[in-house]
Amino acid sequence: MEENQQLLQPLMYPPSATVTTTTTTPRGHHDIKADESILSIFFRLVLVTFIGIVSIWANHEASKGFAITIVNEAGADTFPAKRFSLFYLSNDEATRIVIKASKSVENFLYPIDMYNKKKVNQVTLKLADRNLSDGVVVEFGKEGEFVLHLSPSIMEDQNFKHAMLLEVKKCVARIWLWDGQGNAPHNLINGIVEYIASNFSASSPIKAKLLSSTTAYWKHNDIRVVTEFLNYCECSRPGFIRRLNQAMKDGWHERKLDNALGMPVQNLCTTYNSSKHKFSSTLDY
Numbered sequence: 001m002e003e004n005q006q007l008l009q010p011l012m013y014p015p016s017a018t019v020t021t022t023t024t025t026p027r028g029h030h031d032i033k034a035d036e037s038i039l040s041i042f043f044r045l046v047l048v049t050f051i052g053i054v055s056i057w058a059n060h061e062a063s064k065g066f067a068i069t070i071v072n073e074a075g076a077d078t079f080p081a082k083r084f085s086l087f088y089l090s091n092d093e094a095t096r097i098v099i100k101a102s103k104s105v106e107n108f109l110y111p112i113d114m115y116n117k118k119k120v121n122q123v124t125l126k127l128a129d130r131n132l133s134d135g136v137v138v139e140f141g142k143e144g145e146f147v148l149h150l151s152p153s154i155m156e157d158q159n160f161k162h163a164m165l166l167e168v169k170k171c172v173a174r175i176w177l178w179d180g181q182g183n184a185p186h187n188l189i190n191g192i193v194e195y196i197a198s199n200f201s202a203s204s205p206i207k208a209k210l211l212s213s214t215t216a217y218w219k220h221n222d223i224r225v226v227t228e229f230l231n232y233c234e235c236s237r238p239g240f241i242r243r244l245n246q247a248m249k250d251g252w253h254e255r256k257l258d259n260a261l262g263m264p265v266q267n268l269c270t271t272y273n274s275s276k277h278k279f280s281s282t283l284d285y
């Protein structure tokens with residue numbers, strides 16, 4: 001990516017400099033001016049085409065093989081559609097965000113090539129035509145094709161740039177994650193997605209009171225518990241989530257957790273619970 005940019009910049013500056021000089025020709029020389037304006041239009045067309053081709057090529061290069069399409073489906077005069085166009089569509093920012101998010105997720109889940117990497121060929125990011133209750137929905141299409149539906153409400157968020165980054169990162173994490181061929185517990189998958197999107201750490205420490213009587217914290221109903229527990233596991237057995245992801249390629253069984261941890265997950269549930277109780281007994285009570 002960086003190499004590409006260094007390569008592109010010298011290519012792109014000279015033509016735009018030419019356009020600027022031709023448009024500032026002094027008045028009076030009508031014939032020359034007419035010729036020059038035709039030339040100038042011609043140059044602009046060439047330039048626009050050129051930049052278009054270069055940017056498609058650069059995006060393709062940067063995303064290392066998957067195509068990205070951005071679609072605005074929200075009504076054209078609505079505020080979310082306008083904001084989306086202005087901040088994400090017109091300047092290709094949406095594409096860049098998808099590429100950046102994908103890079104960071106791929107580095108985490110598949111740091112070396114020999115890992116069984118998922119096949120991703122085509123990602124379409126759509127601003128949906130109506131609010132979605134979950135903020136985003138990832139649609140799994142034909143093999144290797146994914147559609148990310150973004151809720152227009154994200155564009156109305158006070159901190160929409162942050163919200164957008166977070167949601168795109170979640171979607172991209174969901175795309176790259178194996179899910180035991182659809183059989184892994186949803187709470188676990190959502191927890192891993194949340195853990196990745198929140199930059200590989202638990203958000204704010206949860207209180208022991210939130211832990212219900214169940215000890216299967218990796219599929220707890222409260223996503224904060226799952227995320228924090230995953231963080232706890234990852235800290236005590238680094239690479240755990242990566243190994244679990246690999247194992248989930250072929251299906252799901254609870255033993256996959258034990259294998260990825262190198263110890264029974266139940267042991268960690270027990271130590272996690274007692275650490276929370278110890279922690280809260282000094283803080284809360």
Ligand SMILES: *[C@@H]1O[C@H](CO)[C@@H](O)[C@H](O)[C@H]1NC(C)=O
Nearest residue numbers: 130131132152153154156157
């Ligand atoms: C969508 O959600 C936003 C923010 O929550 C709200 O302001 C807007 O009115 C909603 N739009 C529709 C069509 O319900």
Ligand SMILES: *[C@@H]1O[C@H](CO)[C@@H](O)[C@H](O)[C@H]1NC(C)=O
Nearest residue numbers: 162165166169197198199200
């Ligand atoms: C994650 O880290 C990146 C880069 O440090 C930052 O831009 C982004 O806002 C962070 N995301 C969250 C959810 O904290």
Ligand SMILES: *[C@@H]1O[C@H](CO)[C@@H](O)[C@H](O)[C@H]1NC(C)=O
Nearest residue numbers: 212213214215270273274277
């Ligand atoms: C969690 O730990 C507390 C204190 O050690 C204990 O009373 C409680 O039964 C444990 N909960 C579970 C679900 O194991």
